[in-house]
Amino acid sequence: MAQLRDTRILVTGGTSGLGRAMVQALTRAGARVAVTSRHRERAQATAAELGTGAVGVELDVRHASSVSAAVDRTYGMLDGLDVLVNNAGIGMRTVNPRFMTEPQPLWEVPPAGFRDVLETKATGTFLVAREVIPRMLRAGGGRVVTISMSEQTMTRRGFIPYGPAGAAVEALARVMAADLADTPVTANILLPGGATATGMVPDEMSDAQRANLLDPAIMGPPIVWLASPDAAGVHDERIVARDFDDWLGERKQGKR
DSSP, X not given: OOOOTTOEEEETTOSSHHHHHHHHHHHHTTOEEEEEESSHHHHHHHHHHHOTTEEEEEOOTTOHHHHHHHHHHHHHHHTSOSEEEEOOOOOGGGTOTTTTTSOOOGGGSOHXXXXXXXXXXXXXXXXXXXXXXXXXXXXXXXXXXXXXXXXXXXXXXXXXXXXXXXXXXXXHHHHHHHHTTTSSEXXXXXXXXXXXXXXXXXXXXXXXXHHTXXXXXXXXXXXXXXXXXXXXXXXXXXXXXXXXXXXXXXXXXXXO
């Protein structure tokens, strides 16, 4: 893995699942990482577990005031920011704990649950990017990585509101990249490439199904690469972590 000494990174929703796996990989590569949670104690406890390269920041991505305060605090603690990883999100379990075995049609989804998932993932991505990108532009550079999902998940039966939230985030990331064209700030999309073994997985999933889940650590190599000097100038790419080695090999051969 590339060394990220002195690289300053903010990972939203970094206390569990894919976020925690990415923070672990980034700190091991030498980066200084702000890890966020809606709860200050959880963010700080996670940072303490991850070592001296991590700091905990309270952040509720659904609210602009919380975003502004958290970004200010991150800039103060890290003395700037080089990379933003927009990862915060909540899963289907919050609206239907049995979403794999008993898919729920859209007319049975509670409006409050729909709003919470959309506001956490889609609105949260917008609010954090909106707060950070102008600062990166003024500083003369930066990188934004948006964490997305497989396209099949976006349209899967019973996956409202999780699927639409993912589709919205992916569209947002593409528009963001277009808005940032010809600027010193790059924007890319990263996704696992399949279901991962995180807390979003329902309890009733069978052992056979669990055996097919991806390890969240799969996000490590691509996120470290995207934060490294090797990814300078890489823009508007959609990178699937499961296929990262092949993707990178093709890129080095000039096929991408």
